[in-house]
Amino acid sequence: MATEMAGRRVVVTGGAGFIGVHSVEALHAAGADVLVIDDLRHASYRPLPGKARLEATDVAGPAARAAVESWRPHAILHLAAQGGVNRSWREPAADAHINVLGTVNILAAAIAAGCRRVVVASSGGALYGAATRLPTPEDEPAQPRSPYGTAKLSIEHYLGHFTRAGMLDALALRYGNVYGPGQDGTGEAGVVAISSHRLLDGKAPVVRGDGAQTRDFTYVGDIVAANLLGLASDIVGAVNIGTGRETAIGDLVRRLCELAGFHGAPEREPLPSGEVARSALDNSRAAERLGWAPAVSLADGLARTLESFRAQVR
């Protein structure tokens, strides 16, 4: 990996966010020169590495396009997004502005800059909806159940279009539910971070519905490894990045309670509309085409995550 990325100029949009900061750190470790484009509206509490350049601007605006065009990157990792499924219901136009128009803006900039390699964060959980097969392979028809998932599907159509037109070699990585150190625990999304923060504050975690809904929890370090493999490869299309395992939210919260030494019962909230019932991503294409496999077990990943949050509040 170090050989493929050494000396390469890489733009990371959303590079100040949760997955972004981890990705920038890994790209630096691999010898890449990184330009972050992020307006910092939802930056992680983990700081950007000092040597990363930052263009603090909206990905949907002209300054982002100009930054890409003048820097002439070898590759772009596009992570900037409005990531809240509930928020996408409340503000679908704002969601589409960032997630669809912001992406198209970055793709147009890549083309203008002569940068063919673009890797974009998509979402397996949000795209497949009520999947008929679990773990779900990439050829499952997409049936998003939220404006956020619909935006991710639209983005994938743009990637396919520009790739077929011979202008880009674009890859969508359909992540599972990503968790790990650096995730925001104060918002509406990210059950591991939110539950961990509540537990460390001495509060009961909250479970929506009966907690039987399942997700494919994937550790951020594994996601970053997939990002770097994607940037270094020339494969196009869509690839799932998940563990292939379903974990019920109720079980996940129980594990976190055990790790935190909390013996009370979780609080209950109604299930929001559009909530996906079951999700797990078939990762065989990632193994075949990218040589990727998850390396961090859920037990290990949760322990590392809780420990990092504990160190943060100390």
Ligand SMILES: NC(=O)c1ccc[n+]([C@@H]2O[C@H](COP(=O)([O-])OP(=O)(O)OC[C@H]3O[C@@H](n4cnc5c(N)ncnc54)[C@H](O)[C@@H]3O)[C@@H](O)[C@H]2O)c1
């Ligand atoms: N975290 C997950 O579980 C998960 C799952 C599937 C897909 N994804 C996708 O992965 C990507 C990264 O997610 P994350 O969890 O790191 O999110 P995050 O919110 O922590 O990071 C997103 C970053 O993008 C920036 N940003 C948002 N809107 C912007 C704009 N208009 N202009 C410039 N910067 C902007 C934010 O400031 C933030 O730093 C997103 O595309 C998200 O949809 C995440």
